[in-house]
Amino acid sequence: DAGVIQSPRHEVTEMGQEVTLRCKPISGHDYLFWYRQTMMRGLELLIYFNNNVPIDDSGMPEDRFSAKMPNASFSTLKIQPSEPRDSAVYFCASSDPTTGHTQYFGPGTRLTVL
Amino acid sequence: AQSVTQPDIHITVSEGASLELRCNYSYGATPYLFWYVQSPGQGLQLLLKYFSGDTLVQGIKGFEAEFKRSQSSFNLRKPSVHWSDAAEYFCAVVLSGGGADGLTFGKGTHLIIQP
Numbered sequence: 001d002a003g004v005i006q007s008p009r010h011e012v013t014e015m016g017q018e019v020t021l022r023c024k025p026i027s028g029h030d031y032l033f034w035y036r037q038t039m040m041r042g043l044e045l046l047i048y049f050n051n052n053v054p055i056d057d058s059g060m061p062e063d064r065f066s067a068k069m070p071n072a073s074f075s076t077l078k079i080q081p082s083e084p085r086d087s088a089v090y091f092c093a094s095s096d097p098t099t100g101h102t103q104y105f106g107p108g109t110r111l112t113v114l
Numbered sequence: 115a116q117s118v119t120q121p122d123i124h125i126t127v128s129e130g131a132s133l134e135l136r137c138n139y140s141y142g143a144t145p146y147l148f149w150y151v152q153s154p155g156q157g158l159q160l161l162l163k164y165f166s167g168d169t170l171v172q173g174i175k176g177f178e179a180e181f182k183r184s185q186s187s188f189n190l191r192k193p194s195v196h197w198s199d200a201a202e203y204f205c206a207v208v209l210s211g212g213g214a215d216g217l218t219f220g221k222g223t224h225l226i227i228q229p
Contacts, residue, residue: 004157031214043204045216056216091157100146100165101214105158 002026004106006092012112018080021109024073025094033093033103034067034077043091049075082113116141118205120220127195128228135190135223137205145207147188148217149179152202161203164188175199200227 005024013019025032033048047057052069060067064083069075079086089110093103117140127133139145146165150158162173169181179190188205202224206217 033216035216042221043206043217043219045218048214048216050214059216093158095214097214100163101208102148102160102163103214103217104160105150107157 004092004094004104006090006106006109008109009107010110010112012114013082014114015083016081017113018078019082019086019111019113021077021090021092021111023075023077023092023106025075025092026096026104027073029094029096029104030072031095031101031103032069032075033095034075035091035093035105037089037091037108038087046077046090079111082111084113087111087113116145116207116209116218118207118218118220120203120205120223122223123221124224124226126226126228129197130194133190133192133195133199133225135203135205135225137188137190137220139186139188139205139207141186141207141209143209144183145209147179147181148206148208149173149177149188149190150204150206151175152204152222154201158204161190195225195227197227197229200225 007022034046037043046059047067049069067077089108091108093105095101095103119138148163149161161177164171164181202222204222205220
């Protein structure tokens, strides 16, 4: 299996611009998670989906952030408008019940907002 | 709320020496426990996990971890480290049983290997 795929790997944008991060989970996994990693806050859960349905979005920092999962093989995390404090590494992970919900992570997207 | 504590921000170990990274969790019940490793600029790779049963679990790259319920700990060990083990190590927990949930991570321990 190719593992969790994220794109782009690096994104540099200017404040106020819209940013879209993409994730393809491992085939057959029915849970998908978005995390953010910063020096100040470490790794924190933003949102997760089960069977394409958002289950817990309590970690989404504010209305500027939105996430969708239109089908089992694709999810997006959108920031609009972006701000410098959104600069972080964003990870996507997927899991399935047959492995005790062990989460497998993608390589991450490093976002820099100038 | 559940929390994970990794008390050591940095640890320096000589190559060939043994290693122990500490992890304590605060939770009402025994959660599922994980150790992940992150090399610079890379994603998180699963080293090992504990769900139930034998409290000593073996992982990849020669790592092992021991779950101690009485101490709410899940410390990671390796008998002899290699320079390639230099990385950031994260302990994580999730509620056991039922459906999936997001992982709660510790702040990480940065491992430095001295030649």
